[in-house]
Amino acid sequence: MLSENSENKELRVGGKSSGGVIIGAVLVVLGVVVFTFGARPVAEEVNQIQADISSKEVSIVELTDKIQKYTDAEESLQISTEVQRQQSLSAIPIGMQQDEVIENIINITREHDIELKSLSFGKGSAEAEGIHTLRVNSSFEGNYADLISFLEALETNERLVKVDSINVQINKVTISDLTRAIFSLSMEVYYQNES
Amino acid sequence: MKRTSALLIVGIMVLVLAGAYTGYQYFQKSALSQDLKRTDKELLDQQNEVLKYEANNIVEAINAKTVYETLKANTLEWSGVIKKIRETIPKDKGIPIVEVISYSGSSNQNISLNVKTDPDRDEPYFDTADFIKSFDHSESFDESFIPAISSGLNEEGREVLSFMLGAIYQEVDAFENLSEEGVDADKKPLMRK
Numbered sequence: 001m002l003s004e005n006s007e008n009k010e011l012r013v014g015g016k017s018s019g020g021v022i023i024g025a026v027l028v029v030l031g032v033v034v035f036t037f038g039a040r041p042v043a044e045e046v047n048q049i050q051a052d053i054s055s056k057e058v059s060i061v062e063l064t065d066k067i068q069k070y071t072d073a074e075e076s077l078q079i080s081t082e083v084q085r086q087q088s089l090s091a092i093p094i095g096m097q098q099d100e101v102i103e104n105i106i107n108i109t110r111e112h113d114i115e116l117k118s119l120s121f122g123k124g125s126a127e128a129e130g131i132h133t134l135r136v137n138s139s140f141e142g143n144y145a146d147l148i149s150f151l152e153a154l155e156t157n158e159r160l161v162k163v164d165s166i167n168v169q170i171n172k173v174t175i176s177d178l179t180r181a182i183f184s185l186s187m188e189v190y191y192q193n194e195s
Numbered sequence: 196m197k198r199t200s201a202l203l204i205v206g207i208m209v210l211v212l213a214g215a216y217t218g219y220q221y222f223q224k225s226a227l228s229q230d231l232k233r234t235d236k237e238l239l240d241q242q243n244e245v246l247k248y249e250a251n252n253i254v255e256a257i258n259a260k261t262v263y264e265t266l267k268a269n270t271l272e273w274s275g276v277i278k279k280i281r282e283t284i285p286k287d288k289g290i291p292i293v294e295v296i297s298y299s300g301s302s303n304q305n306i307s308l309n310v311k312t313d314p315d316r317d318e319p320y321f322d323t324a325d326f327i328k329s330f331d332h333s334e335s336f337d338e339s340f341i342p343a344i345s346s347g348l349n350e351e352g353r354e355v356l357s358f359m360l361g362a363i364y365q366e367v368d369a370f371e372n373l374s375e376e377g378v379d380a381d382k383k384p385l386m387r388k
Contacts, residue, residue, distance in 0.1 A: 020199060020200030020202070020203040021200045021202045021203070023200075023203055023206065024200050024201075024202030024203035024204070024205060024206035024207075025202055025206065026206065027203070027206025027207055027209060027210045028202070028205060028206040028209045028210075030206075030210055030213075031206065031209030031210040031211075031212065031213040031214075032209070032213070034210065034213040034214060034217055035213040035216065035217070038213070038217040039213060039216045039217040039220050042217065042220035042221055042223075042224055043220045045224055046220055046223045046224050046227060049224065049227040049228065049230075049231055050227060052231060053227065053230055053231055053234050056231075056234045056235065056238050057234060059238055059241075060234070060237055060238050060241055063238070063241035063242060063244070063245055064241060066245055067241065067244050067245060067248070070248050070253060070254070070257065073257045073260075073261070074253070074257065077257060077260040077261065077264070078260075079253075079256050079257065079260050084256075085251075085252065085253060085256040086256075088256040088257075088259045088260040088263065089252060089255060089256050089259055091259055091260075091263045092258075092259035092262055092263055093259075094252065094255055126262070128258075128261075128262045128265070130258060131258070131262050147277065148274045148277055148278060149274075151272075151273050151274035151277065152274040155270075155272050155273075155274060160263055160266060160267070162266060162270045163270075163271075163273050164301065164302045165299070165300060165301040165302060166273050166299060166300050167297070167298075167299040168277075168297060168298050168299070169296070169297040170294075170295060170296055170297060172294075190262065190266070192255055192258060192259065
Protein backbone atom coordinates (compact mmCIF):
# COMPACT_ATOMS: atom_id res chain seq x y z
CA MET A 1 0.00 0.00 0.00
CA LEU A 2 2.75 2.31 1.00
CA SER A 3 4.81 1.41 -2.05
CA GLU A 4 1.81 2.00 -4.40
CA ASN A 5 1.32 5.51 -2.98
CA SER A 6 4.98 6.24 -3.39
CA GLU A 7 4.94 5.20 -7.13
CA ASN A 8 1.85 7.37 -7.83
CA LYS A 9 3.49 10.42 -6.21
CA GLU A 10 6.64 9.93 -8.31
CA LEU A 11 4.50 9.71 -11.43
CA ARG A 12 2.62 12.94 -10.51
CA VAL A 13 5.77 14.76 -9.69
CA GLY A 14 7.34 13.37 -12.85
CA GLY A 15 4.27 14.60 -14.89
CA LYS A 16 4.39 18.12 -13.44
CA SER A 17 8.13 18.34 -14.03
CA SER A 18 8.00 17.32 -17.66
CA GLY A 19 5.15 19.85 -18.27
CA GLY A 20 7.26 22.64 -16.76
CA VAL A 21 10.22 21.60 -18.89
CA ILE A 22 8.11 21.69 -22.02
CA ILE A 23 6.59 25.05 -21.16
CA GLY A 24 10.08 26.34 -20.24
CA ALA A 25 11.47 25.13 -23.55
CA VAL A 26 8.55 26.72 -25.44
CA LEU A 27 9.13 29.98 -23.59
CA VAL A 28 12.85 29.91 -24.43
CA VAL A 29 12.04 29.29 -28.10
CA LEU A 30 9.44 32.05 -27.95
CA GLY A 31 11.98 34.39 -26.37
CA VAL A 32 14.48 33.61 -29.12
CA VAL A 33 11.80 34.15 -31.77
CA VAL A 34 10.79 37.48 -30.21
CA PHE A 35 14.47 38.52 -30.07
CA THR A 36 15.23 37.39 -33.61
CA PHE A 37 12.14 38.63 -35.41
CA GLY A 38 11.09 41.45 -33.10
CA ALA A 39 14.06 43.04 -31.37
CA ARG A 40 16.86 42.54 -33.89
CA PRO A 41 15.28 44.21 -36.94
CA VAL A 42 14.21 47.15 -34.74
CA ALA A 43 17.73 47.33 -33.24
CA GLU A 44 19.18 47.45 -36.76
CA GLU A 45 16.74 50.21 -37.67
CA VAL A 46 17.72 52.10 -34.50
CA ASN A 47 21.40 51.80 -35.43
CA GLN A 48 20.62 53.01 -38.93
CA ILE A 49 18.69 55.99 -37.60
CA GLN A 50 21.50 56.79 -35.14
CA ALA A 51 24.07 56.70 -37.96
CA ASP A 52 21.78 58.86 -40.10
CA ILE A 53 21.40 61.41 -37.30
CA SER A 54 25.16 61.43 -36.68
CA SER A 55 25.98 62.08 -40.33
CA LYS A 56 23.30 64.78 -40.54
CA GLU A 57 24.62 66.39 -37.37
CA VAL A 58 28.10 66.50 -38.97
CA SER A 59 26.56 68.19 -42.02
CA ILE A 60 24.75 70.67 -39.75
CA VAL A 61 28.01 71.50 -37.96
CA GLU A 62 29.74 72.02 -41.34
CA LEU A 63 26.92 74.21 -42.61
CA THR A 64 26.84 76.17 -39.33
CA ASP A 65 30.58 76.75 -39.62
CA LYS A 66 30.12 77.86 -43.23
CA ILE A 67 27.34 80.28 -42.27
CA GLN A 68 29.43 81.57 -39.35
CA LYS A 69 32.35 82.08 -41.73
CA TYR A 70 30.13 84.03 -44.13
CA THR A 71 28.68 86.11 -41.29
CA ASP A 72 32.13 86.87 -39.85
CA ALA A 73 33.46 87.73 -43.32
CA GLU A 74 30.48 90.00 -43.96
CA GLU A 75 31.23 91.86 -40.74
CA SER A 76 35.01 91.99 -41.00
CA LEU A 77 34.98 92.93 -44.69
CA GLN A 78 32.10 95.35 -44.19
CA ILE A 79 29.82 93.89 -46.81
CA SER A 80 26.76 93.23 -44.66
CA THR A 81 24.55 95.59 -46.66
CA GLU A 82 23.36 95.13 -50.23
CA VAL A 83 25.06 98.37 -51.30
CA GLN A 84 28.42 97.25 -49.87
CA ARG A 85 28.05 93.88 -51.58
CA GLN A 86 27.32 95.56 -54.91
CA GLN A 87 30.39 97.78 -54.50
CA SER A 88 32.49 94.73 -53.82
CA LEU A 89 31.09 92.96 -56.89
CA SER A 90 31.66 96.06 -58.97
CA ALA A 91 35.37 95.96 -58.08
CA ILE A 92 35.74 92.31 -59.10
CA PRO A 93 32.56 91.36 -60.97
CA ILE A 94 31.19 87.98 -61.97
CA GLY A 95 32.11 87.51 -65.61
CA MET A 96 34.75 89.34 -67.60
CA GLN A 97 32.54 92.22 -68.82
CA GLN A 98 35.14 93.45 -71.30
CA ASP A 99 32.68 96.01 -72.68
CA GLU A 100 32.54 97.66 -69.26
CA VAL A 101 36.37 97.81 -69.12
CA ILE A 102 36.53 99.57 -72.50
CA GLU A 103 33.75 102.00 -71.51
CA ASN A 104 35.50 102.70 -68.20
CA ILE A 105 38.82 103.50 -69.85
CA ILE A 106 37.21 105.72 -72.48
CA ASN A 107 35.20 107.63 -69.86
CA ILE A 108 38.29 108.25 -67.73
CA THR A 109 40.34 109.42 -70.71
CA ARG A 110 37.56 111.85 -71.76
CA GLU A 111 37.17 113.21 -68.23
CA HIS A 112 40.90 114.01 -68.12
CA ASP A 113 41.32 115.22 -71.68
CA ILE A 114 43.59 112.31 -72.54
CA GLU A 115 43.57 110.69 -75.96
CA LEU A 116 43.40 106.93 -76.13
CA LYS A 117 45.80 105.67 -78.79
CA SER A 118 45.57 101.89 -78.54
CA LEU A 119 44.20 99.05 -76.46
CA SER A 120 45.03 95.37 -76.48
CA PHE A 121 43.77 92.60 -74.23
CA GLY A 122 44.92 89.23 -72.92
CA LYS A 123 43.34 86.71 -70.60
CA GLY A 124 45.07 85.21 -67.57
CA SER A 125 44.48 83.89 -64.09
CA ALA A 126 45.26 85.44 -60.72
CA GLU A 127 46.84 83.77 -57.71
CA ALA A 128 43.56 83.74 -55.81
CA GLU A 129 41.25 80.81 -56.49
CA GLY A 130 38.41 81.53 -58.90
CA ILE A 131 39.79 84.93 -59.84
CA HIS A 132 40.84 85.66 -63.41
CA THR A 133 42.65 88.59 -64.93
CA LEU A 134 42.15 90.60 -68.06
CA ARG A 135 45.44 92.21 -69.04
CA VAL A 136 45.08 95.53 -70.80
CA ASN A 137 47.97 97.13 -72.66
CA SER A 138 47.17 100.68 -73.60
CA SER A 139 48.80 103.85 -74.85
CA PHE A 140 47.64 107.41 -74.42
CA GLU A 141 48.60 110.97 -75.23
CA GLY A 142 47.76 114.09 -73.26
CA ASN A 143 48.98 116.98 -71.21
CA TYR A 144 51.66 115.97 -68.73
CA ALA A 145 49.77 117.95 -66.06
CA ASP A 146 46.74 115.65 -66.47
CA LEU A 147 48.73 112.44 -66.08
CA ILE A 148 48.53 112.26 -62.28
CA SER A 149 44.79 112.95 -62.14
CA PHE A 150 44.27 110.37 -64.88
CA LEU A 151 46.23 107.78 -62.89
CA GLU A 152 44.32 108.72 -59.71
CA ALA A 153 41.05 108.16 -61.56
CA LEU A 154 42.22 104.69 -62.58
CA GLU A 155 43.32 103.94 -59.01
CA THR A 156 39.96 104.98 -57.56
CA ASN A 157 37.89 103.41 -60.32
CA GLU A 158 34.91 101.35 -59.12
CA ARG A 159 36.28 98.33 -60.96
CA LEU A 160 39.70 97.43 -59.59
CA VAL A 161 42.48 98.38 -62.01
CA LYS A 162 46.04 97.50 -61.14
CA VAL A 163 48.69 99.32 -63.14
CA ASP A 164 51.62 96.95 -63.46
CA SER A 165 54.00 99.06 -65.47
CA ILE A 166 54.14 102.54 -66.84
CA ASN A 167 56.20 104.27 -69.52
CA VAL A 168 56.03 108.03 -69.88
CA GLN A 169 57.66 110.08 -72.58
CA ILE A 170 57.58 113.83 -72.02
CA ASN A 171 57.68 116.30 -74.92
CA LYS A 172 57.81 120.02 -74.46
CA VAL A 173 55.78 121.88 -77.07
CA THR A 174 57.80 125.04 -77.51
CA ILE A 175 55.10 127.13 -79.22
CA SER A 176 52.39 126.66 -76.62
CA ASP A 177 54.74 126.12 -73.67
CA LEU A 178 52.78 122.97 -72.91
CA THR A 179 54.29 119.70 -71.80
CA ARG A 180 52.76 116.74 -73.58
CA ALA A 181 53.13 113.17 -72.48
CA ILE A 182 52.86 109.98 -74.44
CA PHE A 183 52.44 107.15 -72.02
CA SER A 184 51.70 103.48 -72.06
CA LEU A 185 50.24 101.46 -69.24
CA SER A 186 50.14 97.76 -68.67
CA MET A 187 47.13 97.09 -66.45
CA GLU A 188 45.21 94.21 -64.98
CA VAL A 189 41.50 94.05 -64.21
CA TYR A 190 39.93 91.13 -62.37
CA TYR A 191 36.79 89.05 -62.63
CA GLN A 192 35.21 85.94 -61.15
CA ASN A 193 33.89 82.86 -62.91
CA GLU A 194 30.23 82.85 -63.83
CA SER A 195 28.60 79.91 -62.01
CA MET B 196 6.22 20.84 -1.93
CA LYS B 197 5.79 21.94 -5.53
CA ARG B 198 9.01 22.14 -7.56
CA THR B 199 9.26 24.43 -10.52
CA SER B 200 11.40 23.39 -13.48
CA ALA B 201 14.65 25.39 -13.94
CA LEU B 202 14.03 25.46 -17.67
CA LEU B 203 10.64 27.06 -17.04
CA ILE B 204 12.31 29.79 -14.99
CA VAL B 205 14.95 30.25 -17.69
CA GLY B 206 12.22 30.32 -20.35
CA ILE B 207 10.26 32.96 -18.46
CA MET B 208 13.40 35.03 -17.97
CA VAL B 209 14.38 34.72 -21.64
CA LEU B 210 10.89 35.73 -22.75
CA VAL B 211 10.75 38.64 -20.30
CA LEU B 212 14.22 39.83 -21.35
CA ALA B 213 13.45 39.46 -25.06
CA GLY B 214 10.16 41.29 -24.57
CA ALA B 215 11.82 44.04 -22.53
CA TYR B 216 14.65 44.42 -25.04
CA THR B 217 12.18 44.53 -27.93
CA GLY B 218 10.11 47.12 -26.08
CA TYR B 219 13.22 49.14 -25.35
CA GLN B 220 14.22 49.04 -29.03
CA TYR B 221 10.76 50.19 -30.12
CA PHE B 222 10.96 53.00 -27.56
CA GLN B 223 14.44 53.93 -28.86
CA LYS B 224 13.19 53.85 -32.44
CA SER B 225 10.30 56.13 -31.58
CA ALA B 226 12.55 58.59 -29.69
CA LEU B 227 15.18 58.58 -32.46
CA SER B 228 12.54 59.08 -35.13
CA GLN B 229 11.59 62.30 -33.38
CA ASP B 230 15.29 63.26 -33.24
CA LEU B 231 15.69 62.44 -36.92
CA LYS B 232 12.74 64.68 -37.82
CA ARG B 233 14.24 67.52 -35.74
CA THR B 234 17.70 66.97 -37.31
CA ASP B 235 16.18 66.90 -40.81
CA LYS B 236 14.43 70.18 -40.15
CA GLU B 237 17.61 71.75 -38.75
CA LEU B 238 19.63 70.51 -41.74
CA LEU B 239 17.05 71.89 -44.16
CA ASP B 240 17.09 75.25 -42.36
CA GLN B 241 20.89 75.44 -42.54
CA GLN B 242 20.90 74.38 -46.21
CA ASN B 243 18.34 77.09 -46.96
CA GLU B 244 20.48 79.61 -45.09
CA VAL B 245 23.56 78.66 -47.17
CA LEU B 246 21.46 78.81 -50.35
CA LYS B 247 20.34 82.29 -49.35
CA TYR B 248 24.01 83.34 -49.16
CA GLU B 249 24.79 81.71 -52.50
CA ALA B 250 21.68 83.00 -54.30
CA ASN B 251 22.39 86.60 -53.30
CA ASN B 252 26.01 86.42 -54.57
CA ILE B 253 27.22 86.95 -51.00
CA VAL B 254 29.91 84.30 -51.42
CA GLU B 255 31.15 86.06 -54.58
CA ALA B 256 31.03 89.41 -52.80
CA ILE B 257 33.13 87.98 -49.96
CA ASN B 258 35.66 86.55 -52.47
CA ALA B 259 35.76 89.85 -54.34
CA LYS B 260 36.33 91.90 -51.20
CA THR B 261 39.00 89.51 -49.87
CA VAL B 262 40.95 89.61 -53.15
CA TYR B 263 40.36 93.36 -53.46
CA GLU B 264 41.86 94.02 -50.01
CA THR B 265 44.92 91.87 -50.80
CA LEU B 266 45.50 93.39 -54.23
CA LYS B 267 44.91 96.92 -53.03
CA ALA B 268 47.47 96.44 -50.27
CA ASN B 269 50.07 95.20 -52.77
CA THR B 270 49.32 97.63 -55.56
CA LEU B 271 51.70 100.44 -56.28
CA GLU B 272 49.85 103.69 -56.86
CA TRP B 273 51.70 105.25 -59.77
CA SER B 274 50.12 108.66 -59.24
CA GLY B 275 51.95 108.73 -55.88
CA VAL B 276 55.21 107.53 -57.44
CA ILE B 277 55.12 110.25 -60.10
CA LYS B 278 54.28 112.89 -57.47
CA LYS B 279 57.27 111.67 -55.44
CA ILE B 280 59.56 111.79 -58.48
CA ARG B 281 58.44 115.38 -59.20
CA GLU B 282 58.94 116.35 -55.55
CA THR B 283 62.40 114.79 -55.42
CA ILE B 284 63.79 116.57 -58.46
CA PRO B 285 65.81 119.47 -56.99
CA LYS B 286 64.60 122.96 -57.79
CA ASP B 287 66.28 126.31 -57.90
CA LYS B 288 63.89 129.22 -57.35
CA GLY B 289 61.01 126.84 -57.99
CA ILE B 290 62.35 125.64 -61.36
CA PRO B 291 63.61 122.05 -61.71
CA ILE B 292 67.36 122.01 -62.30
CA VAL B 293 67.06 119.06 -64.72
CA GLU B 294 64.44 117.97 -67.22
CA VAL B 295 63.03 114.46 -67.18
CA ILE B 296 62.56 113.29 -70.76
CA SER B 297 60.96 109.96 -69.97
CA TYR B 298 60.50 107.51 -67.19
CA SER B 299 59.29 104.01 -66.71
CA GLY B 300 58.36 101.83 -63.80
CA SER B 301 57.29 98.28 -63.19
CA SER B 302 55.39 96.45 -60.47
CA ASN B 303 58.65 95.29 -58.85
CA GLN B 304 59.09 98.99 -57.92
CA ASN B 305 62.07 99.54 -60.20
CA ILE B 306 61.97 102.92 -61.88
CA SER B 307 64.23 104.47 -64.44
CA LEU B 308 64.39 108.10 -65.51
CA ASN B 309 65.91 109.54 -68.66
CA VAL B 310 67.14 112.99 -67.76
CA LYS B 311 68.88 115.95 -69.40
CA THR B 312 70.30 119.00 -67.70
CA ASP B 313 69.08 122.55 -68.27
CA PRO B 314 71.27 124.26 -70.94
CA ASP B 315 70.73 127.63 -69.24
CA ARG B 316 72.51 126.48 -66.08
CA ASP B 317 76.24 126.92 -65.62
CA GLU B 318 77.28 123.73 -63.82
CA PRO B 319 75.44 120.77 -65.36
CA TYR B 320 77.73 118.18 -63.66
CA PHE B 321 77.00 119.72 -60.25
CA ASP B 322 73.30 119.69 -61.12
CA THR B 323 73.60 116.00 -61.95
CA ALA B 324 75.33 115.41 -58.61
CA ASP B 325 72.56 117.36 -56.82
CA PHE B 326 69.97 115.33 -58.67
CA ILE B 327 71.39 111.98 -57.54
CA LYS B 328 71.98 113.35 -54.04
CA SER B 329 68.33 114.31 -53.87
CA PHE B 330 67.26 110.76 -54.75
CA ASP B 331 69.85 109.31 -52.33
CA HIS B 332 68.46 111.40 -49.48
CA SER B 333 64.84 110.67 -50.26
CA GLU B 334 63.25 107.97 -48.13
CA SER B 335 61.07 107.08 -51.10
CA PHE B 336 63.93 105.88 -53.30
CA ASP B 337 66.63 103.30 -52.74
CA GLU B 338 69.69 102.23 -54.70
CA SER B 339 69.73 105.33 -56.90
CA PHE B 340 72.37 104.87 -59.57
CA ILE B 341 73.48 106.66 -62.73
CA PRO B 342 75.57 104.28 -64.89
CA ALA B 343 76.79 106.89 -67.39
CA ILE B 344 76.61 110.57 -68.23
CA SER B 345 77.02 111.80 -71.77
CA SER B 346 77.76 115.35 -72.74
CA GLY B 347 76.48 117.20 -75.80
CA LEU B 348 75.75 120.68 -77.07
CA ASN B 349 72.38 122.17 -77.90
CA GLU B 350 71.57 124.35 -80.92
CA GLU B 351 72.93 127.37 -79.09
CA GLY B 352 76.20 125.61 -78.32
CA ARG B 353 75.52 125.21 -74.61
CA GLU B 354 76.45 122.00 -72.82
CA VAL B 355 73.68 119.57 -72.05
CA LEU B 356 74.26 116.35 -70.11
CA SER B 357 72.10 113.29 -70.65
CA PHE B 358 71.93 110.37 -68.26
CA MET B 359 69.68 107.66 -66.95
CA LEU B 360 68.90 107.15 -63.27
CA GLY B 361 67.74 103.82 -61.94
CA ALA B 362 66.18 103.47 -58.47
CA ILE B 363 63.85 101.35 -56.40
CA TYR B 364 60.72 103.06 -55.14
CA GLN B 365 59.92 102.54 -51.45
CA GLU B 366 56.48 103.23 -50.11
CA VAL B 367 56.86 105.24 -46.94
CA ASP B 368 54.22 105.28 -44.22
CA ALA B 369 53.04 108.90 -43.95
CA PHE B 370 53.05 108.69 -40.14
CA GLU B 371 56.69 107.60 -40.08
CA ASN B 372 57.65 110.91 -41.67
CA LEU B 373 56.12 112.99 -38.93
CA SER B 374 58.34 114.26 -36.17
CA GLU B 375 57.09 114.71 -32.61
CA GLU B 376 55.84 118.21 -33.39
CA GLY B 377 53.93 116.81 -36.36
CA VAL B 378 56.18 118.52 -38.83
CA ASP B 379 57.27 116.75 -42.01
CA ALA B 380 60.71 115.46 -41.18
CA ASP B 381 61.62 114.29 -44.69
CA LYS B 382 65.32 114.88 -45.14
CA LYS B 383 65.77 117.51 -47.83
CA PRO B 384 69.22 117.64 -49.40
CA LEU B 385 71.07 120.88 -49.29
CA MET B 386 71.33 122.60 -52.66
CA ARG B 387 74.78 123.48 -53.90
CA LYS B 388 75.25 127.30 -53.83
